[in-house]
Amino acid sequence: MAETVTVRNMRLVNPTGTSLSSGDFHLNERPDTLSGKTLGLLENSKANSDKVLHELGQMLKEKYDLKDIVYFNKHSASLPTKPDVVQDMVNKVDILITGIGD
């Protein structure tokens, strides 16, 4: 049975499908340096997102001692990144920047 919240004698069933006491997502720790790290850039396939991220990548490479930059893209702006692309990112990069929006 799902968790409940009791308001006086009323038990309210949790509608969220998750535990009330904790979330399921945990953020990774931020790296303390970008030096020697591989940066991933994920563009969402909307117009010019590749150009914006590429420019950002070049700026970061000049400013920090990045080991490498790897580019990825979503097959559709409206849909999640494909699982194999996600796994590829996990395998190849230390930090990832993505853009949302149009």
Add this chain to the structure above:
Amino acid sequence: MTTNNMERSKIVEASDTIEAIEECYRMGWSDGLPVVPPVDYKVREMLEMAGLTGEEEIISLEMRNRVLTSENVAANAVMAGCLPEYFPVLATTLKTLEEEKNFVHMASASTSSPAILMVLNGPIRDQIGANYKDGLLGPGNRANAVLGRAIRLCFMNGFDARPGTLDRGTLGNPSKYTLCFAENEEDSPWEPMHVARGFKKEDSTVTVAVAYNPITVNNSYGHTGESILMSIADTLKSASMAFRFPSQWVLVIGPEHAITLNEDGWTRKGIQDYMMEHAVRPQSELIRLGIAQGPEREGDDKIIRRCAQNAEDILVLMGGGTGGRNSAIIDTTRFKIRTTKIENPRS
């Protein structure tokens, strides 16, 4: 993934149901409007009527690491204001959404803020008292109002699809509160929409799509069928609508317009073909309007973009009240509209 079976009791000093409503706000379970507190005996009542235990997994979203059980869905349905007899419609809609995950992603996260459209056909309409006449698109009818609302609450509560976090809709959309209605099959000059889509008249169905706000077409002075269709096509090829060409469409023909169209011999097929021919824009115009990417190239004025790929992608149904000459267009994106038979409706 299984639901957490740990029971947590949080005692809140509350005097009555009003306090429970406020507690639901504090818990972040609302869509902005007051919800019916999902008290356990109402959730159980809904599940028992549907013959469910509460543990069935109804819809999952892997990338959100979420699974909604029938109990979660029933809780959201109670909060929306659903009666137990509405549950088969919800379950069928969510089953469709489980099969069409793209609908969920679009309607819960897209920057353009589309909603989920639900159109009811068959005996279920009267069984649950859904509206297909005056004030078709709301407000005023319980079934129409709460069915769409329940789906949205499932998204918000179940998948954290909230504005500013995982729902990236920039402007939002009133239809995200609810966009659910039924077809007026009895007064329509055409066969019911679900029959045209291959179902039997006695089947109860729900047609599910990703949709933007309905756009009203006020044609008051054109008293021919062609005038009505011309105004619908004109609205359909407006810049904002043409942005999505080719797409799928639901044309809600109001009864006054339907009478005129029928008198002039317009069939559903004829209406669909008219839109294919007239709701078009040359590529060059779309580029100049900034709704298609340029640059403009020679010959773009000869490339004709039609509203749909196929005439069958333009659904036509009749609904709404009399006394005014209005119809409505609903843009339902490129994701294929689904019509599904509702299982176990109350006979």
